[in-house]
Amino acid sequence: MRNDRRAVFFSFFRPVIVTCFSLCSEWSQNNLVGGSRLRYMQQWTLLAEQRNDCKNLQTVLPPGPCAPLQAELLSSFSPVRGLRAVVRETTGSHQILEIWDSHGLRKTLDLTALNKHGRVYNDAQFGCLSWSGCESRLLYVAESNQSSSPDLPGKSPCGKSLQDRSVYREDWGEGLTSKSLPVLCVVELETGNVSVLRGVPSHISPGQALWAPGSHVVVFVGWSHEPFRLGLKFCSNRRSANLSPLFNVCGRTECLSEADVSVFSPRLSPDGTTLVYLQGRVFGPHNQCVSLHQYDLHSKKTSILMDVVNRTNAGECAGIYESLPSSCWSADSQRVVFSSACRNRKIIKVTLFYLDLYLSEFYGSWKLLAIQKDLMVIYCSSPNTPPTLRVGFLPPVGCYVDWQTLHQPGLTFDLRWTVLDVTPTTEEDNTEYSGLDFGAVLVKPRDHFHGAKIPLVVFIHGGPHSQFPAEWNSTTAGLVKLGFAVLMVNYRGSTGFGQDSILSLIGRIGTQDVKDVQRAVTTALQRDATLDPKRLAVIGGSHGGFLSCHLVGQYPDLYRACAARNPVINAATLLGTSDIVDWRYSSVGLMYSYDQIPTAEALAIMLERSPITHAAQIQAPVLLMLGAKDRRVSPHQGLELYRALKSRDSPVRLLWFPEDGHSLARVDTQADCFLNTALWLQQHL
Template sequence: HAEWIQTDLVRNSRLRYSQQWTLIADSNNHKNIRTVLPPGPCSPLSGELLSELSPTRGLRAVVRETGSQQLLEIWDRHGLRKSLNLSALNIHGRVYDDIRLPVLVRKHTLISSLLYGDVFVSTQDRSVYCEDWGEALTSKSVPVLCVVDLHHGEIDVLQSVPQDVSPGQALWAPCSQAVFFVGWYHEPFRLGLKFCSNRRSALFRLSLDGHCECISGDNLSVSCPRLSPDGSTLIYLQGSVFGPHNQCLSLDLKSGKTSTMLDVVSRPQTGDFAGVYEALPSHCWSADGEKVVFSSAVRNWKDVFMVDRGTKKVSSLSDNLSDLSKVYGSWKLLTVQRDLMVVCCSSPNSPPTLRVGFLPSADETVTWRTLQQPVTTFDYLWTVLDVTPTSDEDNLRYPGLDFGAILVKPSHLLCETGTPVVVFIHGGPHSQFPVEWNSTTAGLVELGFAVLMVNYRGSTGFGQDSILSLIGQVGSQDVKDVQRAVMAALQNDKTLDPKRLAVIGGSHGGFLSCHLIGQYPDFYRACAARNPVINAATLLGTSDIVDWRYTSAGFQFSYDNIPTAETLAAMLLKSPITHAAQIKAPVLLMLGGKDRRVSPHQGLELYKVLKSRGSPVRLLWFPEDGHSLSRVDTQVDCFLNTVLWLTQHL
C-alpha cells in the first residue's frame, strides 16, 4: 500500500492518493519475487490526516478531518467497524497530523489506538503568553498522549508524563503493555524544533498503570525510537545539544544496557559510509531482529544501508557508490516489511518511482524490482562535481575537506552563445542537495537553463568535520565554496555561458545568494531569494532558533545569553547587508508574512536599502505563509515569478 501526494493547481491544494500492489513470490524461495501484478486505478484519500495498519494487518486506523471535526475510524475487511467523533468527545485538543499513528491490537478484542493531541487551555488564562515549538509548529505547545479503547469507546489521556517535557514520536511496546516516547524539555524556554535535531530531549518508558521512567542519558538529543519485531530491543538516534542544528547522529541500541551500533563519522573516506543524517523509517528492522536498514546522505548521493547488530558492519544495498552510470542517484528507504524493502528512487531527470527487494543474506546482493516506471523521464544531462578549495580557502581547524555540486542541463545547446546558468543554493545550512528529482531544477532546465546545485562545506553527507568547519565561518567559507564550484563548472563545461549567471536560494541559501551578488557584483546578473537572512544582528531577537544565531557566528550559546557589542558586531560583519552597497544585480525577494525562523523584516531591510539606491528590486509578500513558502499557490507564484525574473535579466 503506497500513499502519494500530488499538487492540484485547479483546486490549489495537495491531493493524497493510494496505490495497491500485489507481489507474488516464488513458492520455493519466498525471497524471490516472481511476479508484480499491475496496480489498479489510484484512489483519492479524501480528508485523511493519518492512517496506520495494525500489526495483524486486519485493521486500519484513520484520523479524518471533516470540516471542523476530527474523526477516528477503524476499518476492517468488511467496512467501517468503528467511528469516534474526537472533537465531540471533547477530551483533548486537535490531533497532531505531523506524526504517524501507532495502532495496537491486544487482549484479543480490546483494540487501542495511540493519538497525539494538545491540552485545552483554560479560558481564564487566554491572555497569558503560551510558548510553542516555533516555525511550522505554531500553537503546538503542550501535547498529550491519548489511548482510545474502541471496545468501550473511551479515550484516556495518559498520565504521569513529566510536566517539563512535550511527548512525541510515541510507539507501543506490546509485550510489556507500555509506551515509549521522546520528551522534549520545555525549560527554561522552548526553541524551534523544525529541522533541528539538537534539542535537549530524552527517551521515556510509560507503563499503562502510570509509571514513567527516563531510559536515556542526560543532556542529549534523541529521536526515532524503533522497537525490534520481538519487542526486546530498542534503537534510536542520538546527538549533542546545541551546536549545529542538524548533524551526524549516532545509532544507539538498548537491550538491557545501552550500546552504540553506529558512531558519529568525523571524516569518511571516499566511497565509505558517511554517517546517519536523517530520520529512521517507522519500520526498519529485519524480521529476525539482527539487522537495521536506513537511508542516509553520502556526499552528493543518498543511499540505502544495512547494519548488522552483531558485527556492526555497514553495507550499501544499492549500486550508488560503485556505478556512476546508474539510472537512479537517490535511494530513500520507505519501509521494511517481513524483509521486503520498499524504496523510492529518483534522479534529476527521473521523477520518483518505487522499487522493492528482499534483504540479502551474507555475501549476497539485492535483486531490485521496479514496481512502476515514472510516467515520463526527461532528456537532461546531469553530472556530479567534486570540488577542492584552494590552499588559501582551506579551513585551518579542519584542513583537507572537499565538497561537491550537481550540474543539470538541457541535452541540446539551445543558444549559440551557450547555456545560461542558475546557481541553486540549499538552505540549512546543514542539509543537502542529493542527486534526486527536484521539480524546481527540472522546471528551469526544461525552460533552457543549466542549474548548478552546490553542496558547500557544512552540507550533510560529508562527515561531522565538514559540518563543524562552517561554525563561525558563515558568510565567508560557504560563499567562497559556492563561487569555487561555479568556477569549476564553467572550466569543465564550455557550453555554459559565463556572462549569463544568476543565483537563487532560500533561507541560508538566500543568505548566500545575497552575499554572492554583493561580494562578486560584476559576476552575477540576477538573484532570486526566498526568506533570506540579511542581517544576523537584527535577526537575533526575532528567530525561533536563537541558539543557531550565536553558534553560526562562532559563539557559545546558553539560555541566559545577553547580546554584547562584540557578538552583534560579529553577526553584522557576517551578513549580506554589509555588502548591499556593492549590489548591481536585480534582486527578487519572496517573503512569508508568518515566517518565524527568518523574520520577513530581514528581506524588507534589504529591499529598503536597494530601493533607496535605485537598484532594481521586486518584493513578493505572502501574508499567510511561513518559512518554507509551501502553500500551493505560493509555490506556483514563486516559481513563475522567478522564471520571469531570470528570463528578463539573463
C-alpha cells in the first residue's frame, strides 16, 4: 500500500489535506479444472480528506481488472519511492530477483546462478523480503548451500569439501520439509552483490528478519535447533529469541529478548524507536495465548504492552493467539493494531489504549491485513458471506471508524447462522480450572420443508488449540447448501477463551474434549427443534479426526457416519513418528525433555486416551482421508483404524493421497475430499 500524492485545499479558512492512496491486494483462487492455485493482484485508488486530526475516505475509484501474478514467490514495496521487489521462479527452476519502478523493470538478478545460497524461503514461518531505510539493500532468508552436518569427510585433491549425500539432514517438519539451515542474505542493489550475513550463531535458524534504523543493523528471530529440530509449523512454543547482529560483521550478535521463551512477529515502529514482538512459553500447548512486548532501541528496556489473558470477560480482549500483521503500527508510533480470536469470533483490537473499533455485528469475524499511515485494510466475513475487503482510518481515541467497502463477494448465500454459548454440567466441570465455558457456531439452511428435520453434521477443528470463528468456511457452506446443518464446535482448549481454557485440556484429551463436543451437540438439539437427533454425523481433521473417531466409538448409537482426515488414532504408536513428539507427552499431562525415553507407563497413558481403544464399539461407517507425506500425524495412524474396522467387517473406506501432507492442501485433494465427504454423508444420513 503506497501513499502517492498530496494536495492542500482551503475551506472556510480551515486547511483540508487530500491524500491519494494506491492500494494493491493479492488474492488466490482454486482452479479446479487445472488443479492449480491461481494468484492475482487487484489495485484501487483512494482519495482521503484530512481536517485537523481526523481522516476520512472521500472517494474510492473502481478497481482495474485483476492481473495474474506469474510464479511470484515474494514481493515487497519500498517505503518511500514505491519500488517493488519480486522474487520469481522461472520455468528452469531458477529464482530471479526483480526490481520494478514506475517506468518498468529496473534490475534483475539471477539468485540461483550466483550460487551464494540455496532456495529462497517464501513460507510464513521464516520468509521475509525487507527493504533497508535507504532503499539500497534487500534482506531475505534462504537455505544455506552448505551441509548442516558437522561431520564432513575431509577434502578432495582439488581442495573442495566432500559432502556425503547419504548424511541425514534435519528439517523443520510438517510443511517445512525443505527448510533445514536458513541463512540471512543481503542484496546490494547498486552493485548487484549478494552476501550471506555473518555473525548468526551456528545453533540457531534465523527468520522473520527486518532492518533496524540506519540500514546497518538487522533484527531477526532465531529458533534453536539443538539438540535437534522439532516441528515448527502451527507451533508457537519453540525456544527462540529476538537477535540483532551488526551488518556484515562476524561475531556481533545481541539477544534482545528473554532466555528460554518463544518469540515471534517482530515489528518495528515507523519512527524506528520501538520494536514489538509476541512472547510465549516453551513446550506445553503448541499454540497458546501470548503476551505482547515492546523493546526500546534507545534505552534497551523491555516492557509488556499486553499480558497473557487467563480468563475472558464480556466486552474485554480475550488475548493474542496469532501472528501480528506485517504492518501493525499507527503512523504516530503510539498504537499497535492486531486481530485475534475472541471466543467464537475474530476481532480487531488496538493496544496501548485498548480501543475497540466498534465492528458491525453483521459480520461474524474481522481480520486486519495491514495498516499504513493509519489506513487499515481488513477483510470480514460470516458463515454465509465470503470475505469482503474494507478500509478505514484509525481514529483518535473515542471516535468511530468510517468503514468503506472495496470488494464485495461475488456471491452471498442464504444461510442462517448463530453462535451458541455452551456450559459444561457439574460432572463435566474441570475442578482445576473451574467455571470455564465454551462455544459453537451453528449454520443451517434458511428454508427447509415444513415439518421436516435437518440432518446435523458435527464439524470439529484440529489443533486442538485452534478455533472455528464465525467466518466463511467453504466446507461448511457447501454442506449446508446440500441440505445439512453444520455445528462447528470450539471445545475447551480452543483459542479465544483465555489461557486457562487452553491449559484445562492438558492431560485430558480423549475425555474433556469428547464430552464438550457431545455437550455442544446436546445443547444444539435442545435449542433448535428443526435439527434431527436421529441423523447425526461427525467430521474433522487431525485432532478433529481424533475426536470424530472417539465420538463414534464412545457414542456408537448416536452417530450414523464419520469422515476423518489424517486422524490421530493411537497416540502410543504415533510417538516415534511425529515431528512434534513433545506434544505427544504434553497432551496427556506428561513433562517433556529432549532426552526423553518412552516408558511403559507413558505409552499406557497414551494408548488409554486414544480412539483405537474404542474401535470395537464403532458401528457408524467411517471414511478416512490420508496424506502419504504427512509428517505431523503418520498416515499409518489411519491405516491402523482401517485394519481394525476391516477385521470386524465394519463399513470403512480409505482415500490415499500420495503427494499430500497433513493439511491435504493440494487443490485436487481438497476437491476430492469434499466430494467424497458429501457423498458419504448423503449415503449414510
